[in-house]
Amino acid sequence: MIxxxxxxxxxxxxxxxxxxxxxxxxxxxxNWSDYIGEDVLTKFTEETxxxxxxxVFDSNDILETKLLAGGTxxxxxxxxxxxxxxxxxxxxxxxxxxxxxxxxxxxxKDISDRVAKFDPxxxxxxxxxxxxxxxxxxxxxxxxxxxxxPVDSWAMIFDPEVVSKFADCGIxxxxxxxxxxxxxxxxxxxxxxxxDPADVEEAAKLIESIRPHIQKFHSSEYIESLANGxxxxxxxxxxxxxxxxxxxxxxxxGVEIAYSIPKEGALMWFDNLAIPADAPHPEAAxxxxxxxxxxxxxxxxxxxxxxxxxxKTSQPLLEEDVIGDTAIYPDEETVGxxxxxxxxxxxxQRVVTRAWTRIKSGx
Amino acid sequence: xxxxxAKPLIKSKFFVVFVPYLWLFLFFLAPFLIVLKxxxxxTAIAMPPYLPTFDFSEGIxxxxxxxxxxxxxxxAFLFSDSLYIKSYLSSLQIALISTALLLAxxxxxxxxxxxxxxxxxxxxxxxxxxxxxxxxxxxxxxxxGILSREGLLNTFLVWTGLIDTPLTILSTNIxxxxxxxxxxxxxxxxxxxxxxxxxxxxxxxxxxxxxCPPLKTFWxxxxxxxxxGVVAGCFLVFIPAVGEFVIPDLLGGSSTLMIGKTLWAExxxxxxxxxxxxxxxxxxxILVIPIxxxxxxxxxxxxxxx
Numbered sequence: 001m002i003x004x005x006x007x008x009x010x011x012x013x014x015x016x017x018x019x020x021x022x023x024x025x026x027x028x029x030x031n032w033s034d035y036i037g038e039d040v041l042t043k044f045t046e047e048t049x050x051x052x053x054x055x056v057f058d059s060n061d062i063l064e065t066k067l068l069a070g071g072t073x074x075x076x077x078x079x080x081x082x083x084x085x086x087x088x089x090x091x092x093x094x095x096x097x098x099x100x101x102x103x104x105x106x107x108x109k110d111i112s113d114r115v116a117k118f119d120p121x122x123x124x125x126x127x128x129x130x131x132x133x134x135x136x137x138x139x140x141x142x143x144x145x146x147x148x149x150p151v152d153s154w155a156m157i158f159d160p161e162v163v164s165k166f167a168d169c170g171i172x173x174x175x176x177x178x179x180x181x182x183x184x185x186x187x188x189x190x191x192x193x194x195x196d197p198a199d200v201e202e203a204a205k206l207i208e209s210i211r212p213h214i215q216k217f218h219s220s221e222y223i224e225s226l227a228n229g230x231x232x233x234x235x236x237x238x239x240x241x242x243x244x245x246x247x248x249x250x251x252x253x254g255v256e257i258a259y260s261i262p263k264e265g266a267l268m269w270f271d272n273l274a275i276p277a278d279a280p281h282p283e284a285a286x287x288x289x290x291x292x293x294x295x296x297x298x299x300x301x302x303x304x305x306x307x308x309x310x311x312k313t314s315q316p317l318l319e320e321d322v323i324g325d326t327a328i329y330p331d332e333e334t335v336g337x338x339x340x341x342x343x344x345x346x347x348x349q350r351v352v353t354r355a356w357t358r359i360k361s362g363x
Numbered sequence: 364x365x366x367x368x369a370k371p372l373i374k375s376k377f378f379v380v381f382v383p384y385l386w387l388f389l390f391f392l393a394p395f396l397i398v399l400k401x402x403x404x405x406t407a408i409a410m411p412p413y414l415p416t417f418d419f420s421e422g423i424x425x426x427x428x429x430x431x432x433x434x435x436x437x438x439a440f441l442f443s444d445s446l447y448i449k450s451y452l453s454s455l456q457i458a459l460i461s462t463a464l465l466l467a468x469x470x471x472x473x474x475x476x477x478x479x480x481x482x483x484x485x486x487x488x489x490x491x492x493x494x495x496x497x498x499x500x501x502x503x504x505x506x507x508g509i510l511s512r513e514g515l516l517n518t519f520l521v522w523t524g525l526i527d528t529p530l531t532i533l534s535t536n537i538x539x540x541x542x543x544x545x546x547x548x549x550x551x552x553x554x555x556x557x558x559x560x561x562x563x564x565x566x567x568x569x570x571x572x573x574x575c576p577p578l579k580t581f582w583x584x585x586x587x588x589x590x591x592g593v594v595a596g597c598f599l600v601f602i603p604a605v606g607e608f609v610i611p612d613l614l615g616g617s618s619t620l621m622i623g624k625t626l627w628a629e630x631x632x633x634x635x636x637x638x639x640x641x642x643x644x645x646x647x648x649i650l651v652i653p654i655x656x657x658x659x660x661x662x663x664x665x666x667x668x669x
Binding site for chain 1: 406408410411412444445446449450513531617618619628632633634635
């Protein structure tokens with residue numbers, strides 16, 4: 001896997017160096033880190049002659065701040081649902097010219113309909129990947145410390161009695177307040193999408209009660225740390241934990257990683273391809289998005305990154321350990337337990353961020 | 364005949380003064396005024412995410428009428444929540460302790476360099492500068508590999524038998540101190556070396572001739588003469604350390620409170636550019652006002668001395 005990654009990086013830098021040559025035949029893509037198949041960019045350039053300049057982020061906050069400042073120079077960006085909704089409201093994106101996107105018919109209606117909650121009529125964005133926010137853990141280290149550990153429950157994280165048993169082997173939590181507060185609310189039996197400041201405070205109190213056991217709040221480091229055994233428990237994104245599992249398998253150092261969608265329910269989120277209103281190469285951007293919706297490309301991406309995509313026609317092309325894994329493509333019963341959230345208004349956002357700072361720093 | 368000669372002189376003098384002031388205006392005052400203006404605005408869901416934006420396309424009158432929308436609310440908010448004051452104090456504390464550590468480590472290094480044979484000195488200076496050839500970010504990242512639980516340091520300490528279980532250094536304030544001291548050491552050593560190197564060694568001989576013991580000579584002769592280097596070095600490391608973001612973000616834990624991180628959260632998580640700007644304005648004042656006072660005091664001292 002490390003070698004593969006190195007190859008991807010090489011291919012990307014190769015794409016980058018030739019990019020400057022032809023000004024018009026280029027598309028600037030800003031995607032999440034570790035979030036694309038290894039040959040996809042090369043194939044896109046081979047097929048269309050359009051070079052790709054590829055750049056990555058690991059937080060919606062960073063993407064949004066850049067977009068709101070304007071003039072990012074990016075042609076394709078990948079915001080998650082709630083962020084997409086707010087950014088559309090701020091006028092960040094241009095409507096998609098659907099006549100240039102014939103592959104739209106490959107999309108999975110179930111997913112598009114859910115994304116339409118954030119982007120009415122799917123006017124500005126196309127779903128790329130979707131997933132859940134659940135629990136990743138080191139199987140043997142957890143078993144060692146608690147043989148009957150409730151690995152299928154949020155009690156692993158939110159029950160002080162349980163979580164304290166794992167503090168010594170390292171626990172990470174996503175540094176994403178808009179996902180962790182809903183998770184805590186859900187565990188408390190409240191509406192995870194509550195925007196009531198009193199509810200937010202209650203959720204914050206719950207997280208504060210287990211705060212001493214959390215080693216770090218970070219949204220990408222846990223992949224490597226889980227894989228090399230530096231930590232044994234993490235709240236993380238489905239595909240990232242599975243990538244950690246994969247890396248651990250390849251390293252063959254006796255680390256076994258598993259992912260679980262807790263029985264109380266988990267956040268279902270959607271990452272979507274969209275074109276900023278001030279994109280310098282909108283035509284190339286449309287070509288890129290259309291290319292990403294090809295069944296074999298969508299399948300190649302999912303097979304590589306272990307995330308479910310929003311493309312129905314790619315499903316027969318998926319490997320069994322992707323389409324057959326309920327951690328990636330949950331069964332209907334599990335999907336019924338997943339919840340979605342809506343963007344916070346600025347006032348609630350302040351309460352949430354303030355509570356999050358207090359949780360993290362104790363101040 | 365004197366008039367034509369005097370004219371170009373005035374011109375060049377004007378130029379000499381004008382260029383630094385233009386520089387200051389373009390790269391300090393103008394950005395500062397923009398930040399100050401944003402700090403008086405209010406957030407909005409828009410591009411850019413604040414109001415008013417002073418859109419002159421609708422006429423100067425319309426733009427000026429927006430002036431009324433500016434307010435000091437953000438500054439009031441900064442003092443209503445203890446988070447900001449605690450962040451400032453914690454940043455100052457971390458910067459102050461780091462500066463003290465840097466001085467304690469940097470002074471002997473600079474002293475050794477200045478007292479080394481003349482032929483070695485260029486090589487030694489080169490060695491101090493050498494780390495700059497690698498990116499700052501990569502050097503800080505490398506410390507993650509050294510300090511982590513399964514990292515080089517812990518593996519080594521366990522191997523030597525000094526400790527049984529790995530120490531948790533990464534993600535604590537200790538890691539932040541290590542990172543700052545490591546990254547900023549050249550900025551402390553170089554001004555100290557410059558001050559020590561040009562010191563007249565015959566002064567030390569004179570002190571010794573008059574029966575002053577070496578340690579006392581250091582405190583009454585060497586150290587006072589190196590004071591300008593000490594002051595320059597301390598300022599050079601203290602000021603950027605207060606606003607440091609990269610080191611606490613990469614090496615520090617979630618509980619490391621520094622104003623750079625608080626500012627980041629305001630800017631990125633809350634999307635509250637106005638409040639983030641007021642945090643920055645206050646930070647600037649905390650740093651600039653004492654330095655101005657210090658400089659004034661020094662100037663008066665110099666005038667008194669002469």
